[in-house]
Amino acid sequence: MSFRETILNEALVIFEHKGIENISLETLLDDLEISRGTLLGIAGTKKELVQHCIQHSIKERQAALNQVLATTEHPLEALLQMLQLTLEEVYSLNHDFVQDLRDHYPLSWVRLHLYMRTLSEEYLKPLLQQSIALGYLQADLLPELVVRMFLSQMQGLTNPALFPANRFGYQELFKVVVVYYLRGCATPLGQEQIEEYTCRALAQ
Numbered sequence: 613m614s615f616r617e618t619i620l621n622e623a624l625v626i627f628e629h630k631g632i633e634n635i636s637l638e639t640l641l642d643d644l645e646i647s648r649g650t651l652l653g654i655a656g657t658k659k660e661l662v663q664h665c666i667q668h669s670i671k672e673r674q675a676a677l678n679q680v681l682a683t684t685e686h687p688l689e690a691l692l693q694m695l696q697l698t699l700e701e702v703y704s705l706n707h708d709f710v711q712d713l714r715d716h717y718p719l720s721w722v723r724l725h726l727y728m729r730t731l732s733e734e735y736l737k738p739l740l741q742q743s744i745a746l747g748y749l750q751a752d753l754l755p756e757l758v759v760r761m762f763l764s765q766m767q768g769l770t771n772p773a774l775f776p777a778n779r780f781g782y783q784e785l786f787k788v789v790v791v792y793y794l795r796g797c798a799t800p801l802g803q804e805q806i807e808e809y810t811c812r813a814l815a816q
Contacts, residue, residue, distance in 0.1 A: 616654055617668065619644060624665040631708030632662060633716060659717065666713075666720040670727045673701070677735050687742035688749070688802055692809045694735055695790045698766060703782050707772040728766075732759045748802035749794075758797065765789050783814055 613621075626635065626643050637658055641648060655661035677694060684690040713721045740755035769775050769785070791810050795803055 619646065619651075619654055620661075620665050620668040621672075623661060624669055627662065627665065627712075628704060628709050629706050631706050632658075632712040634708055634712075662713075662717050663720050666717075666723055670723060673697075673727065674730070677731070681735075686748070686805070687739045687746065688798075688805050689809060691736065691739040691743060692790065692794070692806065692813075694731075694739070695762065695794075696786060696813060698731065699769075699786055699789060700782070702766050702769050703785060705770060707770065710770045728763060732763065736762070743802065747799055748805060749797050750799060753797050761793070762789070786813070 622644055623640065626640060635643075637648075640658075641651060644651075651661070655664050676697060680690050680693045680697070684693060713724070736759045737755045740749065740753070740758055743749045744751060744753055744755070769789075787810070791806060795806050798806055
């Protein structure tokens with residue numbers, strides 16, 4: 613990983629946990645332990661830094677999705693792992709970070725929405741279709757509806773009125789949002805695979 617990538621990763625972690633507008637440029641430089649001159653070599657403004665962070669994050673997320681496809685044994689396992697990764701990412705976000713992106717960084721917000729569309733169309737829907745074809749999920753299941761339901765739940769998690777910070781634990785959300793929902797859509801073969809995956813995931 614290059615120095616630039618390291619700074620972008622660290623800056624994004626700070627933004628995700630503290631919000632963007634809540635942190636001054638001076639505080640950010642202190643947290644990153646770099647000078648203003650060093651930052652100028654990466655981004656000319658705070659807004660530009662946010663844009664670079666989001667672009668880099670999307671690139672890393674897609675690489676992680678492709679890694680899942682390359683290392684899992686069957687499409688239902690890949691689907692579960694991708695849903696888990698997405699839930700982990702959303703769960704870790706500070707509500708202020710999401711609100712700041714919506715209100716002050718529209719280009720970055722649009723890029724995140726485009727990434728979610730890519731996740732839906734190029735990864736989740738094909739995996740659902742393959743899982744149905746292989747007998748893991750019910751034959752009459754509508755993949756597009758399942759994806760829309762999941763994305764709707766992810767958006768709901770970023771609403772502080774519905775999900776106050778730290779009100780629900782990650783494992784509780786994982787079981788309700790991913791496991792219980794997919795279990796109801798699964799065949800006996802699929803339910804067996806879901807139980808096996810869940811035991812491994814929650815034991816980590």
